[in-house]
Amino acid sequence: MKYHEAKRQLQHALKHQQTISIKKLNEILQSMNFSFEGAQDEETQYLKGEIKKLTKQLRKNRSDGNGKGKGYKRTSERFESNHNTTIGG
Structure with a gap:
């Protein structure tokens, strides 16, 4: 057919x-x-491999110090520095 x-x-x-x-x-x-067999498994394996590569790259960048750019501040530090006001002064 x-x-x-x-x-x-x-x-x-x-x-x-x-x-x-x-x-x-x-x-x-x-x-x-x-075919119901194989297609999902191959795609799943490929995507898992890509996730592992990206995770490894992200860890490497963080350990090299590249994960934090110059002038990086945590959210709480930015909030405090932008809202430091004196009352009654």
């Missing part, structure tokens, strides 16, 4: 809410090169 024929049969079955045997559904999905 070719891709377009498989797609047409699947669309027809879904549109008319028809029951499809598992054997027929497998044949349709294979013709469409569709």
